[in-house]
Amino acid sequence: MSDNGGAPGPGSAAGPRSAPNQSVALAAMLFAVSMTFIDQTIVSIAAPSIIDELGLSSSGMQWVVNAYLLTLAAFFALGGRLSDIFGHRRIMLVGTVVFVLSSVLCGCVPTGEVAQTWLIVFRATQGVGAALMFPAALAVVIAVFPVDRRGRALALFFGLSGALTALGPLLGGWLTAWTWRAIFWVNVPVAVVAVVLTALARIPNIRRPERLDLPGAVLVALGMGLSVLGLQQASAWGWSSFATWACVIGGLLILVLFAAYELRLRQPLIKLQVFRDRAFTADSLVLFFAMLAFVPVFFFASVYAQVSLSASPDQAALFLLYFFIGFGIASQWGGRILDKRGARPAMKLGTALGAVGFALWAGKLTDLSMHDQWPYAALAGAGIGFLLAPASTDAVNRAIGASYGEVTGITQTVRNYAASVGMAVFGTILTHITTDRVVETLQSKGVPDAAAQDAARSVAEAVTGHPDGQEPSGSGPVASAMRDSMDAIRLDFAQANQWVFYGMAIALGIAFLCSLLHPGTRVTQADQQVTADPRAAPAD
The missing domain is CATH 1.20.1250.20 (MFS general substrate transporter like domains)
Structure with missing residues (x-):
């Protein structure tokens, strides 16, 4: 018996195929x-x-x-x-x-x-x-x-x-x-x-x-993965980091190698x-x-x-x-x-x-x-x-x-x-x-540079910025400055x-x-x- 209009299976007699809907x-x-x-x-x-x-x-x-x-x-x-x-x-x-x-x-x-x-x-x-x-x-x-x-x-x-x-x-x-x-x-x-x-x-x-x-599949996956990894992690590693550029350039070189391999x-x-x-x-x-x-x-x-x-x-x-x-x-x-x-x-x-x-x-x-x-x-x-x-x-x-x-x-x-x-x-x-931007805002409120940098990185990492209206938890001058600055941070x-x-x-x-x-x-x-x-x- 044919399968959904496909060819007959092994050992079966050939027959007319049903047209697909x-x-x-x-x-x-x-x-x-x-x-x-x-x-x-x-x-x-x-x-x-x-x-x-x-x-x-x-x-x-x-x-x-x-x-x-x-x-x-x-x-x-x-x-x-x-x-x-x-x-x-x-x-x-x-x-x-x-x-x-x-x-x-x-x-x-x-x-x-x-x-x-x-x-x-x-x-x-x-x-x-x-x-x-x-x-x-x-x-x-x-x-x-x-x-x-x-x-x-x-x-x-x-x-x-x-x-x-x-x-x-x-x-x-x-x-x-x-x-x-x-x-x-x-x-x-x-x-x-x-x-x-x-x-x-x-x-x-x-x-x-x-x-x-299969070698081509491995090369293209590896090249894309490495290049995007470098771009994605640049915010954490920094654009001056060797790891960032090693991933980006290495991934692109692998993609070039993939193209040369495919053409052969x-x-x-x-x-x-x-x-x-x-x-x-x-x-x-x-x-x-x-x-x-x-x-x-x-x-x-x-x-x-x-x-x-x-x-x-x-x-x-x-x-x-x-x-x-x-x-x-x-x-x-x-x-x-x-x-x-x-x-x-x-x-x-x-x-x-x-x-x-x-x-x-x-x-x-x-x-x-x-x-x-x-x-x-x-x-x-x-x-x-x-x-x-x-x-x-x-x-x-x-x-x-x-x-x-x-x-x-x-x-x-x-x-x-x-x-x-x-x-x-x-x-x-x-x-x-x-x-x-958040560093500048907090410094304008009198927060020291090092503390402002730490707080700004936390805000950037959290990304949500407390959209539900909740204020940042904690006490002290940095927490107080953060609460006072939420509108500016938004x-x-x-x-x-x-x-x-x-x-x-x-x-x-x-x-x-x-x-x-x-x-x-x-x-x-x-x-x-x-x-x-x-x-x-x-x-x-």
Whole structure:
């Protein structure tokens, strides 16, 4: 008997395959990948509550966010290749199981000294599950839709999956009011729906048996991990530290070695020859610089709202909703521009609007008024909305001579590595500037330099800044000065965030320049037909 439209199993007679249900298959894959997008943002809202209950440091909390992004980036290419080799449906289901089990364990983290390590480890395994799931889910969508309907299906896939990122802050705010642990447990019912729909959709397990490039997978994971470690720890080690630069430069050199190694292989982990396509290179560069801002903005805007604006998690979620209103509306227009005129106009418009929006938003952060910022937050979101789906879809459509799994592995690796770098770099900037600003505030209150430095580092590490209105505990002149200076310290934190948001504006400005490199050519259905791989075969 054939399995969901796949090839007959060993010893069975060949028979007609059941056609997959395209609508159910698309719904199943969207439910699956929604977890990966929601988890990029949902933790940001709960960050102060997690820090408070588990006693995490600021850098530790950033690693809770970054562990997911980094492993997602480091293993995405491997996930794409495993999907090609062992079958898209099978790897998608394996990834879903790994992801949801990791989510449950994240929600069950014990308190005490082991808490930070526990949470980082299982956030990392969540990222591995997502890296297996996403490229396989995309490959399923491509496999079940014919060429003449594939463009609309891909636009819906990228558009909805990107928009689902908006659910993270909203769910996070609502669930955190009950318990922050529920932000991880919510993935369980979503995963169950995805698995049930996958079974109902009769999806064939298309595979392409080839050699797996394990050395390449190790090199890319090691290179990304080391480079982000150096950037992340720069706030603790210092930019003059040998360890900081050893990690950053060493990681980048390993990535160069990885590229040289891949170019020599007949069956590499990533076919880097696809970068010979100027349009694909432009798409990837735009995605890289845009993603420096897109995922980190949720973390930094959420913490800013809860520290500087004294907002509750629910209020912080509504603050981020301004961004997503702009994102949601613009993503629809961006899809239409892609269909009619190609990716280049949408990317140019999106990067320009994003750069202006983030710059104007940065200028309003020190007003300490949530409602005065909504036009600029919405403008920044609109910029990302215009470019995200067109750049991603155009890159996937250019999988000429390579599998969709491989090309998706490249683009998603670029996106998630950029998000990890953005979290690390902007987190370091925020910590340094917050420390400097708080030192100045405390010194103005007569606190000695050494005591001011110690207190400022504590504030920067705590990051929450007592957003619930509680005053710092303790007695003595330093504690008294801290209590008297809380309003000024909240402003200090807002000024530090200004540097972060101006950095995001610069990243979008660079993305605009990269969009000009795109030749403006469009991929036709005839071009997409070339991507059909004669080596691909259904499996059981």
